[in-house]
Amino acid sequence: MTRIVVDPVTRIEGHLRVEAVVENGVITDAFSSGTMIRGLEKILIGRDPRDAWAITERVCGVCTTVHAMASCRAVEDALGISLPPTAELIRNIMTATQHVQDHVVHFYHLHALDWVDIVNALKADPKKAAEIAQSFSSYDKNTAAHFTDVQNKIKQFAATGLGIFANGYWGHPAYKLPPEVNLIAVAHYLDALEWQKEIVKIHAVFGGKNPHPNYLVGGVPCSIDLDEVAAINTERLNLVGKLISQADEFVNQVYVPDLLAVASFYKDWAKWGGGLKNYLSYGEYPTQGYNKPEAFKYPRGAILNRDLSHVYSVNPRDSQEIKEYIASSWYTYEGGDNVSLHPWEGETEIKYTGPQPPFESLAGYEKYSFLKTPRWKDNPMEVGPLARLLVAYASGNAQVKELVGSTLGKLGVPVDALFSTLGRTAARGLSAALEVQWLKEFYAELMERVKTRETSTFNNEKWDPKTWPKEAEGVGLVEAPRGALAHWIKIKDGKIDNYQLVVPTTWNGSPRDAKKQHSSFEAALIGTPVANLEQPVEIIRTIHSFDPCLACAVHLYDPQGKHLHQISFE
Amino acid sequence: MGQSIWQSMEQKGYSRRQFLQFCTAAAAAAGFAKSGVAQVVSAFEKKEKPAVVWMHFQECTCCSESFIRASHPIVADALLDVLSLNYSETLMAASGFQAEKSLQDTIKNNKGKYIVLVEGAVPTKDGGVYCMIGGKTAQSILQDVSKDAAAIVAWGSCASNGCVQAAKPNPTNATPIHKLVNKPVINVPGCPPIADVMMAIVTHVLVLGQLPALDNLGRPKEFYGRRVHDTCYRRPNYDAGLFVESFDDENARKGYCLYKMGCKGPVTYNACSVVGWNEGTSSPIRTGHPCIGCSEEGFWDNGPIYQHLASFPGFGIESTADTVGTVVAAATLAGVATHAVVTNIRKKAVIAEVHADDQKES
Numbered sequence: 001m002t003r004i005v006v007d008p009v010t011r012i013e014g015h016l017r018v019e020a021v022v023e024n025g026v027i028t029d030a031f032s033s034g035t036m037i038r039g040l041e042k043i044l045i046g047r048d049p050r051d052a053w054a055i056t057e058r059v060c061g062v063c064t065t066v067h068a069m070a071s072c073r074a075v076e077d078a079l080g081i082s083l084p085p086t087a088e089l090i091r092n093i094m095t096a097t098q099h100v101q102d103h104v105v106h107f108y109h110l111h112a113l114d115w116v117d118i119v120n121a122l123k124a125d126p127k128k129a130a131e132i133a134q135s136f137s138s139y140d141k142n143t144a145a146h147f148t149d150v151q152n153k154i155k156q157f158a159a160t161g162l163g164i165f166a167n168g169y170w171g172h173p174a175y176k177l178p179p180e181v182n183l184i185a186v187a188h189y190l191d192a193l194e195w196q197k198e199i200v201k202i203h204a205v206f207g208g209k210n211p212h213p214n215y216l217v218g219g220v221p222c223s224i225d226l227d228e229v230a231a232i233n234t235e236r237l238n239l240v241g242k243l244i245s246q247a248d249e250f251v252n253q254v255y256v257p258d259l260l261a262v263a264s265f266y267k268d269w270a271k272w273g274g275g276l277k278n279y280l281s282y283g284e285y286p287t288q289g290y291n292k293p294e295a296f297k298y299p300r301g302a303i304l305n306r307d308l309s310h311v312y313s314v315n316p317r318d319s320q321e322i323k324e325y326i327a328s329s330w331y332t333y334e335g336g337d338n339v340s341l342h343p344w345e346g347e348t349e350i351k352y353t354g355p356q357p358p359f360e361s362l363a364g365y366e367k368y369s370f371l372k373t374p375r376w377k378d379n380p381m382e383v384g385p386l387a388r389l390l391v392a393y394a395s396g397n398a399q400v401k402e403l404v405g406s407t408l409g410k411l412g413v414p415v416d417a418l419f420s421t422l423g424r425t426a427a428r429g430l431s432a433a434l435e436v437q438w439l440k441e442f443y444a445e446l447m448e449r450v451k452t453r454e455t456s457t458f459n460n461e462k463w464d465p466k467t468w469p470k471e472a473e474g475v476g477l478v479e480a481p482r483g484a485l486a487h488w489i490k491i492k493d494g495k496i497d498n499y500q501l502v503v504p505t506t507w508n509g510s511p512r513d514a515k516k517q518h519s520s521f522e523a524a525l526i527g528t529p530v531a532n533l534e535q536p537v538e539i540i541r542t543i544h545s546f547d548p549c550l551a552c553a554v555h556l557y558d559p560q561g562k563h564l565h566q567i568s569f570e
Numbered sequence: 571m572g573q574s575i576w577q578s579m580e581q582k583g584y585s586r587r588q589f590l591q592f593c594t595a596a597a598a599a600a601g602f603a604k605s606g607v608a609q610v611v612s613a614f615e616k617k618e619k620p621a622v623v624w625m626h627f628q629e630c631t632c633c634s635e636s637f638i639r640a641s642h643p644i645v646a647d648a649l650l651d652v653l654s655l656n657y658s659e660t661l662m663a664a665s666g667f668q669a670e671k672s673l674q675d676t677i678k679n680n681k682g683k684y685i686v687l688v689e690g691a692v693p694t695k696d697g698g699v700y701c702m703i704g705g706k707t708a709q710s711i712l713q714d715v716s717k718d719a720a721a722i723v724a725w726g727s728c729a730s731n732g733c734v735q736a737a738k739p740n741p742t743n744a745t746p747i748h749k750l751v752n753k754p755v756i757n758v759p760g761c762p763p764i765a766d767v768m769m770a771i772v773t774h775v776l777v778l779g780q781l782p783a784l785d786n787l788g789r790p791k792e793f794y795g796r797r798v799h800d801t802c803y804r805r806p807n808y809d810a811g812l813f814v815e816s817f818d819d820e821n822a823r824k825g826y827c828l829y830k831m832g833c834k835g836p837v838t839y840n841a842c843s844v845v846g847w848n849e850g851t852s853s854p855i856r857t858g859h860p861c862i863g864c865s866e867e868g869f870w871d872n873g874p875i876y877q878h879l880a881s882f883p884g885f886g887i888e889s890t891a892d893t894v895g896t897v898v899a900a901a902t903l904a905g906v907a908t909h910a911v912v913t914n915i916r917k918k919a920v921i922a923e924v925h926a927d928d929q930k931e932s
Contacts, residue, residue, distance in 0.1 A: 005705075015626075015703055035702040038628055038693075039741030040734065048874040054862060055870065058734040061632020061762060113663045157650050160619070164655050167672055168663035197639040197765075201851045208854035209847035210639065211632040211762055214862075216817060221859035223823040230804075230825020230856070239851075350741065352699045359705040370700075458818035 003361060004536055006543065016509055016548055018521065019362055020539055022530050027539070030518070030525040032509045033362060034371040037330075041348040044499040048465075049075045049491050053215045056487065056501065062105075064211040065098045065203065066480035067487070067501070073290055074487040075217045078474025082289065084456040087219035089446045090206050092285050093240070094213065094220075095478070096439045097202045100247050102481035103385070103432040104255050106547045108185075108192040111425065114541045115262050116177060116185040118154065119170035124179035126151055133184045136261060139253040141191060142184070150187040169535045176265045185262065188254050199247045205236050219458035224450060237450065244439050251436045259429040263411055263422060270413055273421030273542040275524030278379050279303040279387035280314065280507070282486065284479035285438060297438055298388050298479055299395040302376060306419060308394040314376065316475045316486055319344070324502065325373040328366065328511035330354060338514040340375060343488035344473055346500035373510040373519060374502050382520045383483030383507045384546060386418065386427040403430055421524070424545040465494040480504055482547050508546050521546060620776045621676050621684040623657040623715060627708040628701050628735050628744050629690030633726040634660045636762035640769040641849035648769065653685075653776050670704070677718060685775060686719045688712070691728045691735055692750055693742035700742040709750070716751045721775060723756045724748065725768065727864060730757035730788075737870035748788060754781060757788040761864035764845050767793045787867070789839070798835035798861050801843040804828070814858075822858055832876040834863030 006018040015036040021029040040059060044052055052075060057068040069091060076083065083091075126147035133142035157163070169175075177185070200210040206222050207213025214221050225231035283293050283300030293300040301311040315321055323340035326333055330352045333339055341347065353367050362368040374381075381387070392400040407430060408415060417423055449455060462468065472491045479485070483504035490498040508520035518526070521543060530536050624634070640648070649655055655662075656676040657669070664672060676684055690708070693700035698707030716722055724747045727733035735744035748755040758771055771790060774782045782790035799805065807813070808827040815821060815830060827833070835843075838861055842853040854861055860876070863869040873879075 015701065017702075036628060037700050037742065038735035038744065039700075042739065042741045043734065043737045043870075048876070051875045054875060055734060055737070058630050058632070058761065061630040061635045064632060064635065109661065118663070153650065161654060161656075164649060164658055164662045166656065166662070166664060167668035169668075193638065197641060197848070200639065201848045204848040204851035204857075206857065208852050208857035208859055209842075211635045212864075214854050214857065214859035216859065219818065221817060222857045223818045225823040228823050228825065231823045231858075350700075352696060354699070355705075356697065357699060357702050357705055357707045358710065361705075456818060458816075460816050460818075463816070 002533055003363060004530070004533065004539065005361065006536075006539055016505070017362075018525070018539070018543060020525055020530075020536075022533060025529055025531065027525045027528045027530060030522040031362060031368055032371075032511060032519065032521040033369040034505075034509065035369075037350060037370040039348070039350065041346075041499055041501065044496050047496050048494070049078070049489065049496050050217045050463075052487075052489065052496060052499065053217065057212050057215070059501065059503065061211045063098065063102055063480050063482060065094055065207075065213060065215075066478050066485055067503075068213075068215040069095060070476040070478040070480075070485050070487040070501075071489075072215050072217050073476030073478065074474045074489040075476070075491075076474070077290070077476060078472040078489055078491050079462050079468055081218050081459060081462050084219055084459055086224065086446070086449050086455050087457045087459075088286060088289070089442050089449065090220045090222070090457065092442045093439060093446065094203060094206055095284065096435045096442065097199055097247075099435045099481045100251060100432050100439065101196055101199045102547075103428050103435075104192055104250065105196050106428065106481075107255060107259065107425075108189045110547070111544045112185055112189060112262075113165075113168060114537060114544055115175070115266060116189075117170050117172075117175040117182050118165050118168065118186050119158070120175065120177070120179050121182035121186045122151065122155060122158065122179075124151065124183035126183065129180040129183045129187075132180050132261075137253045137257040139249070139257075141187070147183055147187055150190060151183060153190075154186060169537050172532065172535050172537055174531060174537050177262065178265075181261060181265070185258060188258055191254065192250070195246070195250050199243055199250075202240050202243050205232070205240055216458065218460060218463060219456075221458075223457055224455035226450065237447065241443060244436075244443050248436050248440060251432050256429050256433055259426060260407070260410060263426055266422060267411065267413060267417075269422040269541070270417035270420045272528045272538070273424070273524045273545060274419040275522075275526075276380055276382045276518075276520050277304070277306045277419075278376075278381045279390045280376055280381035280383050280484050281388045281391040282314070282316075282477040282479055282484045283391075284388075285442075297434075298392055299397065300477075301391045301395060302381065303387075303390055303394055304379060308390065308415075311391060311394045316477055316488075320377070322374060322376055322486070322502065323378075324500075325375065325513040327373070327514035329369050329372050330367055331372065340378075340514070343475075343486070343500035343502060344490060344498070346488070346498065348500070367511075369511040371506050371510045372502075373513045374507050375513055375517075378513075378515070380513070380517050380519050380523070381484075381507055383504050384424065384427075385431040385481070385483075386424045387483060388479060389427045389430060390418065399434065403434065421542045421545040428547070468494060471497075483507060505546075505548060509548060521548075619652070619654040621680040622653045622655050622687060622776070623673060623676055623684060624655060624660070624687045624689065625657075625711065625715060626659050626703075627688065627690030627692050627712070627728075628742070629726070629728045630734075631660065631689070632762040633689040633728075633768075634658075636765045637725075637768050639765040639848060641766060648772070653772065673715070677715060681718045683720050684718070686715050686722045687725055688722060688729045688747050689725045691732050691744035691746060693735070694745050694750075695741075695743035712747070712750055716753055719753060721756065721781065722747060722751060722753050723758060723771065723775065724788075725758055726763055727759045727761045727869070730759040731867040733761060734870055736868075755788055756781065756784065756790060759789065759794070759865040759867075760840060763865070764793075764841060764847060766845055766849075767841055785839075793841040793845070794839045794865070796839065796841075796844070798838045798840055798843050798855070799833075801841075802835055802855060803843065804855060817858065828855060828858070828860040830878050831860045832874070832878050833860035834866070834869070834872065834879065835861040836879060836882040837872075838863040838866050838869075840865040 002022045004020045017033040017035050019031040020027045053068040053071040056071045059067045127144045129147045130144040203210035203213040223231045280302045283296040283298045285297035288295040319342040325340045332349045332351045476487045488500045510519040524542050530538050657673040692708045698709040701708040724730045729747045731746050732744050804827050812826040813830045814826050
């Protein structure tokens with residue numbers, strides 16, 4: 001028995017640590033631990049609710065915008081503020097932009113190197129690589145010249161040390177791509193790095209900057225006026241149009257084809273990493289307002305036991321549905337540590353009871369994380385692109401059914417393949433394809449509204465706190481790139497009285513609940529084989545498929561806590 | 571073995587002309603006059619790629635995200651050409667103690683020569699348990715990596731002044747980097763800092779091999795030397811007393827001053843109005859939202875975002891102050907108003923003189 005430590009897995013909410021027990025080459029138990037806390041829920045108390053979007057936006061700079069959106073929706077929900085349709089469209093464009101950018105960056109810069117051997121790409125024949133790439137894509141940079149250029153770049157770079165690519169698992173037998181496909185992926189890694197900074201200019205147009213564009217309770221801060229130089233005018237709209245066209249090309253001619261090409265060499269990964277059998281999606285992209293989830297592009301709902309014949313409705317206001325446990329978390333509840341609380345009644349009393357640093361392992365500690373453990377009707381749920389697609393699929397959404405069906409057909413795998421590490425990674429790409437399509441639709445609708453001069457972007461009826469009730473409570477639901485995100489707010493005398501966030505990584509990365517049920521990360525790791533304990537690429541693949549965003553630092557121990565020796569690969 | 575920037579660019583097929591263009595842009599970014607380009611060229615030709623480690627503590631990764639938004643012609647190549655980024659939890663391929671080894675090797679083999687870039691604040695409460703990486707506290711890791719560093723750059727408001735986790739009541743005692751190390755620290759505040767500003771500071775330190783001139787808060791003067799208010803394209807509206815009264819009103823569409831909406835531009839030192847965001851695409855004020863002052867120390871506690879400033883240095887100059895500042899005490903207001911009237915009279919006189927001169931010449 002060996003306990004493998006993966007630490008850190010950072011980004012979404014700071015630092016994440018995973019410990020896995022391996023017996024006979026297979027993971028038999030896993031522990032997911034959040035090891036950083038900032039106490040934002042405490043910091044929010046007593047502040048102006050209209051400021052909360054800015055504070056909570058700083059929860060995450062990767063999926064920047066989604067917390068701002070959840071916060072605005074929570075406050076608007078509490079105070080009964082309706083959004084002008086144009087403001088809703090602009091928010092949809094902002095959110096879809098975020099999703100598309102985030103999915104591409106995740107695939108190339110955070111996940112690809114788990115599947116793509118950059119060193120092996122040096123052996124590729126650039127001409128052959130161009131032929132292969134041109135066979136499945138019309139992207140104009142798929143030329144022998146471009147691939148030669150990239151290969152030379154990496155060769156020169158490799159001669160002086162590999163910088164960020166140093167000491168990877170290059171040469172591990174789990175890497176199965178031919179050199180040419182590796183080279184294509186490396187070239188597109190660099191192309192994606194160039195492109196990702198372009199699409200977010202849409203955020204700069206409507207929100208002033210990226211990361212962390214500006215939002216506004218009751219609308220969006222920008223104004224549209226075709227006759228004004230300082231407003232959103234035709235030049236600004238044209239820029240957005242151009243950026244959306246570029247995104248459409250990148251997703252459909254680079255990202256999705258690469259994803260399918262890479263996936264076709266890793267079909268065995270349709271067997272592993274499935275984990276939980278329950279999926280939750282809050283739904284996203286309102287077309288008739290936030291209070292009409294039945295008209296969202298992605299529907300709201302839950303699936304239990306992978307039964308795609310039934311979608312359960314989800315009510316975030318029901319005190320018996322979404323609740324958080326702290327049985328394994330470094331907190332205390334007034335009512336005892338085995339109860340669960342609905343977020344409106346949520347408490348954030350931090351109490352660290354873990355080992356004193358520096359420590360080697362969390363083994364033997366009942367509480368082992370700064371993440372609370374959310375449950376829906378006491379069920380652990382997976383959230384994210386896969387959950388979104390499955391809920392839409394099970395709800396009978398024709399567009400999603402067609403897309404998922406044709407992709408499974410292209411790969412020659414059954415529908416069950418979705419319930420896996422491979423399925424999760426593929427679902428993210430399909431999400432991006434849908435979202436770039438909707439981005440074009442939202443933009444066309446925006447142009448229609450501009451044409452008819454219906455361009456109000458802010459509802460100021462309830463801007464003044466004097467118009468607010470003495471007490472109010474609201475909930476803001478958003479589908480973030482990484483899944484279901486919600487903020488619950490209580491307002492009293494014009495100030496925040498309680499504020500609770502339940503974020504995607506809390507659903508997926510949380511520790512066991514009071515009933516010892518695992519959350520997504522832990523469940524997905526159990527049963528995964530690890531071929532080489534020195535280089536646990538399998539753990540990295542499954543953890544990264546959830547998009548917790550980091551190349552992790554892995555420490556290996558034998559049961560006596562002695563470091564195993566490192567094997568170096570030339 | 572390190573390589574000079576020029577050597578590595580030459581090998582990548584860049585022409586000498588492209589290299590000189592790169593140097594010119596780098597010099598411009600670093601605030602050099604054209605005559606200073608020669609200095610940049612020689613720095614690029616002689617210098618080996620400096621070793622850099624990028625640490626993450628209490629943060630949201632917006633600084634890393636901003637960094638990759640940099641739009642310099644070959645910024646995408648910065649990671650391959652300009653610096654040797656040997657440790658970055660966000661981007662590095664390695665896992666496990668292969669990654670740890672990269673960090674330790676860099677520190678050992680480049681004593682006194684490597685640069686530490688820090689993203690995030692460090693929580694010091696309760697022995698530092700609120701941010702741990704690999705079972706060690708952020709506090710102890712910071713001591714370890716900064717001991718033999720040549721210089722430390724504190725990216726963003728978290729590392730420079732604590733930012734959001736340090737807002738009241740600061741539950742974890744989040745502390746900025748300069749308070750924890752005995753080294754020169756360049757503070758690059760902002761939430762996040764502007765991408766091209768980050769890249770320019772990298773150029774200044776790693777390519778020119780010198781610390782930029784810093785103000786008393788450790789911020790590079792070239793980017794933090796002027797108030798947003800003083801470089802704002804809406805400033806004439808402020809001076810003329812033309813203000814947005816409500817979001818998306820007629821004045822908002824005309825691009826009037828956002829002072830009444832709570833703009834913190836008058837008390838914020840940053841380059842947003844000059845450099846702009848996302849390759850100069852826009853800036854918060856240009857998009858109709860007041861500046862929230864994200865590069866200023868303690869900005870989360872400087873009053874609500876949408877409450878306008880009562881007063882600030884130079885307040886009311888050139889403005890019809892009687893129409894602003896309901897929070898300002900009556901006495902102050904009277905003083906400010908008098909000042910403004912006097913200034914406006916003087917300004918009108920100057921304009922009249924110019925007109926008179928024009929007529930004489932024609």
